[in-house]
Amino acid sequence: MTVDAHDKSAGRIAGMFDAIAPRYDLLNHVLSAGIDRRWRARAIASLQLTGRETLLDVCAGTADVALQAMAARTVVGIDFAAAMLAVGLRKVRAAGQTRRVALVRGDATGLPVGTAAVDAVTVAFGIRNVQRPELACVEMARVLRPGGRLAILEFGVPRLPGLRTLYLWYFRYLLPWIGRAVSGDRVAYSYLPASVGGFPPPEQFMAILERAGFASVGAVPLTFGIVYLYTGVRA
Ligand SMILES: C[S@@+](CC[C@H](N)C(=O)[O-])C[C@H]1O[C@@H](n2cnc3c(N)ncnc32)[C@H](O)[C@@H]1O
Numbered sequence: 001m002t003v004d005a006h007d008k009s010a011g012r013i014a015g016m017f018d019a020i021a022p023r024y025d026l027l028n029h030v031l032s033a034g035i036d037r038r039w040r041a042r043a044i045a046s047l048q049l050t051g052r053e054t055l056l057d058v059c060a061g062t063a064d065v066a067l068q069a070m071a072a073r074t075v076v077g078i079d080f081a082a083a084m085l086a087v088g089l090r091k092v093r094a095a096g097q098t099r100r101v102a103l104v105r106g107d108a109t110g111l112p113v114g115t116a117a118v119d120a121v122t123v124a125f126g127i128r129n130v131q132r133p134e135l136a137c138v139e140m141a142r143v144l145r146p147g148g149r150l151a152i153l154e155f156g157v158p159r160l161p162g163l164r165t166l167y168l169w170y171f172r173y174l175l176p177w178i179g180r181a182v183s184g185d186r187v188a189y190s191y192l193p194a195s196v197g198g199f200p201p202p203e204q205f206m207a208i209l210e211r212a213g214f215a216s217v218g219a220v221p222l223t224f225g226i227v228y229l230y231t232g233v234r235a
Contacts, residue, residue: 008131010107014081016188017061021083023183025062030182031175037068039227040124042220043151044069046231053119056143058108058136059126063088066101072120076113078106079126108136116145124153128199137212144234150214152230154205155196159225167226171196202228 020027028036049055049071057065060077061084069075079085085103092101106112108123108130121140130136140150158164171193179189200208202219205228209217214232222229 008129010080010131013129013131016185016191017079017081018083020183020185020188021062021081021087024084024087025064027179027182027189028064031178035223037064039153039222039229040065040068042222043122043124043153043229044071046151046229047072047120047122047149049120054117055120055122056111056113056118056140058111058121058123058140059129060085060088060103061124061126063091063101063103065122065124066103067091067095067097069122073100075101076118077101077103078108078111078113079103080105080107109139111139111143113143115142118143119145119148121148121150122152125155127152127154128195133200133205134208134212137208137214141213141234146234148234150209150230150232150234152209153222154199154228154230156199156202156221156225156228157196158221163224167224202230205230 044065049069051071051073053072055069055072055075057075057077060066060079063077066075066077077088082105085105088103092098092103104112109132121144127133127136144150158167176189176193180186183189206217206219209230209232213235215235217232220229
């Protein structure tokens with residue numbers, strides 16, 4: 001089956017995540033061998049939270065960042081896939097975090113949040129799915145107060161030659177096969193490698209962040225560059 005990684009219309013992407021929502025967490029942990037939790041912890045640590053902050057988590061999915069970012073006073077998670085948020089809400093309730101974490105349905109390219117209203121922003125494995133990532137970055141700059149920190153996690157492709165080949169094989173063939181077998185969804189886990197291949201390389205994405213209004217922009221490869229942590233400060 002061919003997968004059109006360019007069609008990122010809200011209906012298609014939200015529908016795809018709604019379809020895999022019940023199995024999303026399990027697959028995430030299996031396909032990353034549990035390292036995804038550590039990647040999120042790195043992103044959260046880079047925000048240098050002190051316990052007084054309001055954190056906005058864009059593309060919140062099943063609320064993993066919200067539930068890991070215990071150092072934030074409040075967290076607002078935004079996502080347009082209702083079924084992902086429903087799984088997230090169950091987890092927030094089970095963790096007794098309903099007073100600290102709010103989940104809201106909304107689009108990253110038109111955030112339902114006031115200007116300079118939050119102290120920190122995160123996006124974990126969401127930005128490559130957004131139809132207009134430049135616009136989402138401008139929106140994130142708008143809602144962050146000056147001096148507020150941004151942390152974005154996104155998949156990359158390792159640059160080390162042997163590892164690159166091995167990883168691309170895993171990513172293109174084995175991962176979609178496992179994803180399909182566990183989720184029963186024929187499209188979503190073929191879309192994953194296609195969408196990662198279509199995402200701008202680190203230098204290009206850093207330039208997008210700078211143009212959106214972020215200073216001190218950085219990109220740190222995690223786990224040999226399988227994932228990149230992008231950071232920035234609202235200028
Ligand atoms: C791969 S999941 C990541 C979920 C979560 N952040 C995590 O770390 O597991 C990507 C999420 O981004 C959401 N998403 C993609 N594009 C979006 C957009 N334009 N606005 C809001 N949510 C979006 C999807 O619905 C999905 O829940």
